[in-house]
Amino acid sequence: MRFYFAKLMGLLLVAAVGAAGCAESLQNERIRPSKDSGWDVEDQVEDKDTGNQTAPPDVNGSSDVSSADAFDDADASEPAVPGVPSGVTASAGTDASAVRVRWNAVDEAVGYRLVRDGSVTVDVGAEVREYGDTSAGAPGMLGAFGAVTATNDRPTGVQLSWELTSAPPGSTHSYVVHALFDDGIGLASAPAQGWRGAYPVNIEVRAGGADWRAAGTGISEYLDQEAPYGTFTPGNTVASKGAHLDRVHLSIVNLERTPGTERSYQLRASDTHSAIQLSELVTGRRGPADPLVQWERSSAGEATGFADVAGANSAPFGELTAPSDGTIRHFRARLHYPGGQNVHSSPDFGYRAVNCAVDTTYFGQIGGSGAQEGGTLTTEALTNDANLQAIWNAVIPAPNWEAPQELQPTIAITAATVTAVSRRAGRQFWLEDGFSAMQVYLDEEHALSVEVKVGQKVSFRATHVGVFNGNPEVRQLTGFVVLSENNPVPYRHLSGQSVDMATHYYRIVRLGGQLSPTGTACGEGHTCYKLNYGPTGARQSVDFRSASTELAGGHCVTFIGPVIGYQGPLTTLPVAPAAQLETASYRWHRANAP
Structure with a gap:
């Protein structure tokens, strides 16, 4: 058994001698055994009852030594036992090829012994402070790819994300270091735990069947910034017309964005230690992006001579430098789409108000909550035919105040939209369809008991018509029915x-x-x-x-x-x-x- 001397700062153990004269003759002898002493570290003895290690008998066959005598007789300038390496560390998975064990130097050491899990690994020279244990347990094998996803909506590219079963690290080992001296081996250092880590995983990506290209090491996401760009249609400029005293408000409508062309992706993982892993195929595409905007303004009242408006780089935009006298200018947006497309929106004229601005937030009865109000606002024309034109065709021009003209036959109106209602509730309102418009102005005795509201779809039969100040009117009707409410107006x-x-x-x-x-x-x-x-x-x-x-x-x-x-x-x-x-x-x- 190897012999380990007592701790540096503890009691010194020396070989005991039976006779007082013999003990006196040993007082000035060093405890560190020499190479000629006839024993080495392999001769240390372990007490099977206590587990303590003691020195073997000395040359006189005795191991009974007084600790106190040994401590008293030690040379204060030179410890009687060898030093113990301090600062021992072992790499914890930071290196895949080896466990890196490091320690501090010990005075007078002629070398060091590295012991792993109780077994000698290597002896090294006095100048060595680090050893890479390549024989430590190797890491495991790289696992397979899990779920792989590719985005379809990112304007900056296609984002790939994946799961990959990583290789398990190598087994954990316990390391101690002994200092070696000319005349023996020192005590073991404090233990350090270490293990080999997994090998770096290199990820490659292949897009659309092209060649593999490096994506990175140890990553789980990759942004393909070379994915094809989408396109867009430039849309139409909308410039405010007298809506503001201090500016012309500019915006773009009907701007359509198209995503990039879809393509397939596959991933490949390798770590120089395991079999190459391939992912499943996924598809993705670059999402549509907002173009870069630069507003341009005409030099005069015609749509020519356009020049950039300084600082006008957003949509919508308030153009404060438009002429303050209310004269017309034409405006358009120069649009640059990432990927190289440059186009212009169709121009529109606009102007600043002078004295009075249009209240563009006011829509009167349309969309209101009053008794006669409702409907939803639209600038789209109606398309249905409610047969209103038939009333126009039946009315005969006549002087004012003439008695109502009876229709023979009566005219059926189907699903006409109520667009306005006057103060004369149940008597006066306006109708529209996709082809014509008409006023209903009922005689007082023929007023409706039904509440008529903007946005209603109504049906009835017109029985009498008339003319007032050259304006045709439905004067009497029957069978008035409200079909629905809150329709587009x-x-x-x-x-x-x-x-x-x-x-x-x-x-x-x-x-x-x-x-x-x-x-x-x-x-x-x-x-x-x-x-x-x-x-x-x-x-x-x-x-x-x-x-x-x-x-x-x-x-x-x-x-x-x-x-x-x-x-x-x-x-x-x-x-x-x-x-x-x-x-x-x-x-x-x-x-x-x-």
């Missing part, structure tokens, strides 16, 4: 365009502008003004009639309601039909002082 936003009888008559329009400074009385408690609107240099005006006492000349007005005529298109008077806006419901306008 179309409107036309006018900004710079004239109110046209052929296009807008009896249909809902919205426009905003400023009333003329003074109005004139125009019957039944009403005052008539000119409502001036549109850009500087292309101003428009339309007759505006209202009985509201809250209106005054010079007020800013936003109107959304039906266009009527005075005179209407069926007048028999020798005057040209003219468009008129009338606030038969005060919910059709919003006004304020400039």
Whole structure:
């Protein structure tokens, strides 16, 4: 058995001698045995009862030595036992090829012995402070791929993610280090635990059947930034028209983004120690991205001479440098899509308001919650045929106040949309379908008991029609039925365009502008003004009639309601039909002082 001397800072054990004279002669002898002593570390003895290791008998055949005598006689300048290596560490899975054991130097050592799990591994020279134990238990084999996913919505590329069963590390070992001296071996160091780690796993990726390419080491995600880019259609510019005093609001509509072309992916894993692992095939594609935006503005009132607007790099965007005098400019967006596509949105004109801005958040009865209000707002034209044109075809132009004309046969109206309702509940409202529009103005004795609301789809049979100031009307009807509520109600936003009888008559329009400074009385408690609107240099005006006492000349007005005529298109008077806006419901306008 190997002999291990007592600890450096503990009691020293020396061979005991039986006689006092013999003990005295040994007082000045070193405890470290020499090479000529006739024993070595293999001669140490283990007490089977206690497990303690003691020195074998000395040359005189005695092992009974006084610890106190040994401590007292030790040379203070040179310990009587060899040093123990300190700072012993063993790598804990940081190296796949070996366990790296390190220790600090011991004075006078001529070498070191590394012991693994109780067995001698190697003896090394005095200059060595580290040893790589390549014979330690090797790590296990790399496992198979688990789930692999590829994204379809990332604009920056296709993100691959995967699970991979990693190789288990090598077995854990316990290491101690002994210092070797010319005349023996020192005590064991404190133990250190260590093991070999798994080999680095190299991941490769193959996209669309191309060659394998390195993706990284020890990773579980990979972003393919070379995935094909998608495309987009540039859409249409929408520029505000008199909606703001300080800017032109710019936006893009109908911008369509298309993702990139889909392609397949496969992964390959290797670690120089295990069999190569292949993943299943997955497919992915680059998602659509928002293009980079640069707004451009025309140099004058025509859609030519476009130049960049400084700092205009977002959509929507408030263009504060547009002419403050309300003159028109054209705007478009230059769009750059990552991957190289550069296009322009279709241009649109816009202008800043002067004095009065259109309230673009005001929609009157459409979408409201009042008793006669409802429906949903749309700029899309209706497409159904409710047979309203048949009423137009049946009405005979006539002077005002003539008795209602009876229809023979009556005319069936099916699923017409209610677009506006006046203050005369149950008597006056406007209808529209995909081909025509009509006013219902019932005689008082024929008023409906059913609540009529904007956004309803209604059916009935028209029995009598009439004409008032050249405007055709349904005067009497039967079988009125509400089919549904809150249907789309179309409107036309006018900004710079004239109110046209052929296009807008009896249909809902919205426009905003400023009333003329003074109005004139125009019957039944009403005052008539000119409502001036549109850009500087292309101003428009339309007759505006209202009985509201809250209106005054010079007020800013936003109107959304039906266009009527005075005179209407069926007048028999020798005057040209003219468009008129009338606030038969005060919910059709919003006004304020400039």
